[in-house]
Amino acid sequence: MTDWTFRPLPDGSGWAAHLAAEERAALADLVDDVAALLDEGRPAAEDLPGLRIGTGPVEPPRDPAVRRLLPDASRADPDVAAEFRRLTEDDLRTTKLDQLGLLRRALTAEGPDLVVRAADAPRVAAALTDVRLVVAERLGVRTEEDADAVVRLAVAGGPLHPADPATVARRYLAAVSLLLSAxxxxxxxxxxAALPDEPGDGRHGPDESGD
Known part of the structure; x- marks a missing residue:
C-alpha cells in the first residue's frame, strides 16, 4: 500500500505525497463528481462587487451529500437559515468549486507525486474535506462506529462476487475514504508543524526551569 504521507519539498515551498497513478486518477474522477454536484441546481443570482447574491428564495439541496457541504446556518430558526442561504450559497459554491479545481490540478499534474504548495495547502485541505464528506454520506457514516466499519471494509481481503455490484462499489468507496482520510x-x-512557534510555548528553546 502507498504511504500517502506528505513530506516537505526540498526547497521548503510545500509538501508532496506519493500516490499510484490509479489512485490519483480515482481521486480526480471523484473530485469531478463532487464538482458536478455543486454546480447542479445553482440558484439564480445577481452580481455585486466580490459577491453573488440570490435574487429569490433558495431551497436547501435535496441531495444529502450536497446538504453536508452546504448545511443550514441555523437549525433553530428556519428564517435565518433561509436568508443566510439566499445571501451566501452561490458564493460558497463558487469557493468550493475553485478549491476542488485546485485539488484536481494537483492530482493531474505531471510527476509521480501529489504536490501541494504551502500557499495552496489550506484550500487543498478544504477540498479534501468536501470530497471526504460526500464519500462519507454515500457510505452512510454517522457515528464513530460507522467510520470504524468503513475502515474494516476498506482493509478486508478476499474476492468480491462479481454479481454483487453494490458490495463492490461500497468497498471501492471505503478504500477511497481511507485514502482521503490519510x-x-x-x-x-x-x-x-510548519506554523511558527509561539514565544514561551515551551516547545523549543533552552530550558528555562532554572535547574
Missing part, C-alpha cells in the same frame, strides 16, 4: 490528516499535520 491525505487530509497528513496535510493538516504538515501545515500545523
Amino acid at each position: 491525505l487530509q490528516d497528513s496535510l493538516v499535520e504538515a501545515m500545523l
